[in-house]
Structures are given as C-alpha cells and as structure tokens.
Amino acid sequence: EVQEYIDIIDYAVGLSRMxxxxxxxxxxxxxxxxxxWNPLGLVGVITAFNFPVAVYGWNSSIAMACGNxxxxxxxxTTPLVSVAVTKILETVLKANNIPPAVCSLVQGGxxxxxxxxxxxxxxxxxxxxxTPVGKKVSLMVQERFGxxxxxxxxxxxxxxxxxxxxxxxxxxxxxACAGTxxxxxxxxxxxxxxxxxxxxxxxxxxxxxxxxRVGDPLDDGTLYGPLHSQQGVDQYFAALEEAKAQGGKIxxxxxxxxxxxxxxxxxxxxxxxxxxxxxxxxxxxxIVYAVKFSNIDEAFKINNEVxxxxxxxxxxxxxxxxxxxxxxxxxxxxxxxxxxxTNGAEIGGAFGGxxxxxxxxxxxxxxxxxxxxxxxxTINYSAELPxxxxxxxx
Numbered sequence: 001e002v003q004e005y006i007d008i009i010d011y012a013v014g015l016s017r018m019x020x021x022x023x024x025x026x027x028x029x030x031x032x033x034x035x036x037w038n039p040l041g042l043v044g045v046i047t048a049f050n051f052p053v054a055v056y057g058w059n060s061s062i063a064m065a066c067g068n069x070x071x072x073x074x075x076x077t078t079p080l081v082s083v084a085v086t087k088i089l090e091t092v093l094k095a096n097n098i099p100p101a102v103c104s105l106v107q108g109g110x111x112x113x114x115x116x117x118x119x120x121x122x123x124x125x126x127x128x129x130x131t132p133v134g135k136k137v138s139l140m141v142q143e144r145f146g147x148x149x150x151x152x153x154x155x156x157x158x159x160x161x162x163x164x165x166x167x168x169x170x171x172x173x174x175x176a177c178a179g180t181x182x183x184x185x186x187x188x189x190x191x192x193x194x195x196x197x198x199x200x201x202x203x204x205x206x207x208x209x210x211x212x213r214v215g216d217p218l219d220d221g222t223l224y225g226p227l228h229s230q231q232g233v234d235q236y237f238a239a240l241e242e243a244k245a246q247g248g249k250i251x252x253x254x255x256x257x258x259x260x261x262x263x264x265x266x267x268x269x270x271x272x273x274x275x276x277x278x279x280x281x282x283x284x285x286x287i288v289y290a291v292k293f294s295n296i297d298e299a300f301k302i303n304n305e306v307x308x309x310x311x312x313x314x315x316x317x318x319x320x321x322x323x324x325x326x327x328x329x330x331x332x333x334x335x336x337x338x339x340x341x342t343n344g345a346e347i348g349g350a351f352g353g354x355x356x357x358x359x360x361x362x363x364x365x366x367x368x369x370x371x372x373x374x375x376x377x378t379i380n381y382s383a384e385l386p387x388x389x390x391x392x393x394x
Contacts (some may be wrong), residue, residue, distance in 0.1 A: 005057030008347050008363060012061035015368060019066075020223075023332070027389075028104030028208075030382025037372040039308050040123035040147070044116045046137070049075035049228050050183045053085060055151070058351070058362045059126045060089075060103060066371040068101050068123075073116060075230065076109045089349045104219050117141050124149060124371065128185075131282075131308065131356045138358075149370050150358025151351070154310030154332075155282040156342040157190040157326075159299045161316035164198055168339065169315050170204035173288075176313075176341030178212060178266040181227055182286030186311040186343035187356075188333070190279060191268075191290040192302050202270055206252045209266050214257060227262040227285065236264050236285040242278040243269050248289070259264030274302045282308060304332045309337040311342040334361070 026034040031127055043063040047055045052074055060070045074082035082105055090100040106112055110133075112128030117140035125135045127150040133151040141148040158176060158272040160169050168320070178186035193201050217225035227233055233256070240254055272279050274291040291298040296318075303312050312333040314325045322338050325329050334353035335345060345351050350365035361367040387393060 001052060001053040004054040004109075004347065005061075008054075008057050008061045011347055011364065012065040015062070016065040019368065020282060020286055020366075026378070028379060028380075030384060030387045032379045032381065034379075035068075036375045036377050037369070038375065040371060040373055042124075043068045043070050043371060044119075044122040044125045045070060045072045045073050046113050046116065046125065046127045046129070047072070049077050050180070050185070051090040052078035052081040055128050056082075056085065058347070059324075062363070062368050063371045064102065066368055068371055069104060071116070071122065072299050073106050073108065073112055075328060076107070079107050082107065096270070098361050107181075108216040111112060113137065114140065117218070120144050120146065123147060126360070127151070134358055140214075147370070149362070151185065151314060151360050151362060152310075152351060152358040153282045153308050154185045154187075154342075155189050155280065155306040155308045156186055156311040156313075156355055157192050157303045157306075158188050158313045158342060159192045159293075159303060159314065159319060160194060160197055160201055161299070161314065161321060163317045164194075164315035165195065165317070165339075166197060166200055166204065168210055169201055172209045172313075172315075172341040173201070173205050174212070176343050177268075177288040178209065178224060178286050179343065181225055181264075181265070182288075183228060183232070184343050185283075186345065187286075188287050188304075188313070188342045189288055189392070190274075190302075191288055192274070192293055192299050193290055194299075195292045197272075197292050198290065202251055202268060202290050205268055209252050209268065210371055212266065214259075214263065224266065225263075227264060230262060232285055233264060235283055236267075236287065238378070239278060239281075239283040239285060239287055240267070240269075243276075243287070243289070244274065244314075246272060246276045246278055248273040248278070250270045251290070253286075256269050260353075261338065275305060275359045280306050282306075296324075300325065303376075307356040308353065309355035310357040311337070311345075313340060313342045315339055333357075369385075 001045040026033040086105040124147040131152040147165035149204040215222040249271040251268040253265035342364040348364040350361035352361040
C-alpha cells in the first residue's frame with residue numbers, strides 16, 4: 001500500500017507536465033477552437049478500511065497535481081492510519097511553503113460522510129466502499145448537481161479454459177482468492193472452470209490452501225491474516241449457511257481459526273449453480289465459488305451475469321478467445337485480464353469498473369480528467385464576426 005502511494009506520487013509529478021489538451025480546427029475564418037482544463041477546487045475523498053492508504057494516495061496525488069485541495073475522511077475503523085498519512089503530508093507541504101490545509105483530514109462515520117456528500121463547497125466526492133452506500137452518496141451529491149467518483153463492489157471471476165496452464169491458474173488463484181483474506185474489491189469470488197479441468201483446479205487450490213502460512217500480518221512470512229472485524233466473521237458464516245442451503249459443497253475451510261482475532265479459514269465451495277443467489281452476491285470474505293462451464297461463450301455470459309463489473313480474468317492459450325474476451329461481446333468489466341488474476345492492478349492504467357461498481361476511474365490513463373473541469377474556448381483574432389454553420393445574420 002505505501003509503495004503504491006509512492007508510485008502514484010511519482011506518476012502524478014510526471015503527469016503535471018503532460019496534461020493533454022486539444023486544439024481543433026475552427027470552421028470560422030480567423031478563429032481558434034481549443035479546450036482548457038482547470039481545477040475543480042475542493043475534492044472530498046472517502047476511503048474504505050481495506051486500503052486505508054493507497055486509495056487516498058490515488059485520489060490526493062492526482063487531485064493535487066490538477067491544482068485541487070483535498071478533504072479526506074478515512075474509514076472510522078482505521079483512524080490512526082489517516083492521522084499518520086496526514087502528518088507525513090503536512091511535513092512535505094510545509095517544507096515546500098504550501099499551507100498544510102491543502103490536504104485536510106476529518107474523522108467520523110456515516111454522519112460525516114453525509115455532510116461531505118451534501119456540502120456544495122465540495123466540488124467532487126470520490127467514494128470507495130460498498131455498492132449500497134455508494135448509491136446513497138451519489139444520490140446526495142447528484143441532488144446538488146455535484147460531481148461524484150465511485151469505486152464500489154466487485155464480484156470478480158477467473159475463467160479457466162480447458163487449454164489453460166493449470167499450474168499458473170493455481171498459483172494465481174491462491175493470491176486472488178485468499179490474499180488479504182478476501183478483503184479486496186478485486187478479490188476473485190467466482191472460479192468459472194471448464195468442466196474438463198474443474199476437479200483438477202479445485203484439487204490444486206485445496207492443496208495450496210493447506211500450505212498458506214497463517215499468522216500476524218506484521219510477522220515476516222505470513223501470507224494469510226485476519227478479517228478486519230467481527231462483522232466480517234458474521235458475514236463469513238452467514239454466507240456459508242446460504243451456500244450449503246443452496247447445494248454447495250465445502251471443499252476446504254469453513255471454520256473459525258482457533259487463535260486470538262478475527263481469523264477464519266479460506267474457503268472453496270463447489271457444486272453450486274452459476275446463478276445461485278449466494279454466487280451472485282458479493283461477500284467481502286475469503287470464500288470462492290467454483291462453478292462449471294462447457295464452452296467459452298457460456299463462460300463469458302457467466303462472467304457478465306452479476307450486477308458488478310469491476311475485474312475479470314481469462315486463463316487460456318487460445319488467441320481467438322483472448323481477443324473476443326477483450327471485445328464488445330467479451331467481459332463487461334472495467335478491468336479485463338488474460339493469464340493473470342483479477343487483483344494486483346498497476347497504477348499506470350485507469351482503475352475502476354462498470355455497472356454497480358459505479359463507473360469511476362482512478363489512478364492512471366486519463367483518470368485525471370475527473371478532477372478537473374473542461375472549458376471549450378473560442379478565440380476570434382479577426383475583425384469579423386462570422387457565425388458557425390455558415391448562418392447569416394445581417
């Protein structure tokens with residue numbers, strides 16, 4: 001997370017000298033037509049518990065490079081992280097004779113978030129969190145005709161075709177499904193497996209899961225830590241009960257780990273239909289559902305049938321399938337990967353998703369445009385006043 005913040009700062013510094021604009025040919029003699037991009041003013045950033053550093057880094061770095069001030073509300077369960085980051089920023093801003101208030105911090109829960117969403121002085125509200133809360137935030141901001149940027153949920157799938165490198169699939173799948181105990185918006189929650197390789201992939205993941213080093217995340221060598229809160233533990237067991245009631249078979253996991261903290265076993269569930277209610281539901285815990293498909297067109301439909309559209313991945317050696325996957329009838333997600341898992345995005349590409357993921361884009365590419373306002377400017381350097389479309393008014 002900290003390294004990602006450092007990387008995006010590096011990116012933003014370079015970007016500050018490369019903002020792209022356009023000069024268009026004017027149809028009117030003696031006129032110039034161009035676009036000018038200006039800062040919005042104040043950007044409000046509301047971040048979630050699972051990435052309490054990096055997501056603010058994306059937003060604040062690009063927003064400041066665009067000339068904005070930033071008001072940050074981190075998750076109410078990670079207040080010390082917010083304070084620590086803000087104090088570091090304060091030292092940098094002071095050292096460069098910039099008022100530290102350029103990056104201001106507020107703390108609190110939904111009450112503070114509501115105030116930010118409704119405050120007309122905040123020109124853009126960037127919200128990262130669940131889809132239901134994001135919908136409420138966007139409606140409050142839209143009511144005052146403000147701008148909003150949403151990074152919401154993801155019910156992400158890895159599709160494994162029959163010709164895939166299964167060793168690579170298992171290695172990628174362990175990190176994608178169990179990394180950070182399933183608490184990433186890009187965590188793989190559905191394994192869509194060709195019927196010819198389903199059993200082999202599931203068996204490989206079960207074996208790999210048993211080798212995960214569980215422990216304190218601050219200890220070297222720990223690969224798998226706890227859930228963030230008791231709420232996550234409750235959601236974990238509720239999802240297990242739903243899955244079993246709908247015909248799911250627990251291949252591994254399904255229990256609380258006997259140690260202090262919110263530790264649960266990473267879990268693989270098979271035997272469910274691809275459109276079972278629990279499979280279509282995003283649960284922010286380390287549970288992945290393995291479902292079968294028989295042909296690649298069916299797999300694409302399964303990928304797209306959930307309401308979220310964040311990240312997706314296809315493992316195959318078939319180039320025809322690869323380009324169809326990236327095309328208009330392939331994945332409907334904002335992140336479309338091939339032979340890599342659904343998580344681990346680079347800062348150079350725009351990050352975000354479609355449908356109930358919210359449509360926002362942060363970090364790289366042209367995501368900077370969301371932190372600025374665009375003006376279309378026409379300059380008449382002639383002594384005439386011609387009208388567009390050749391209209392005569394004389």
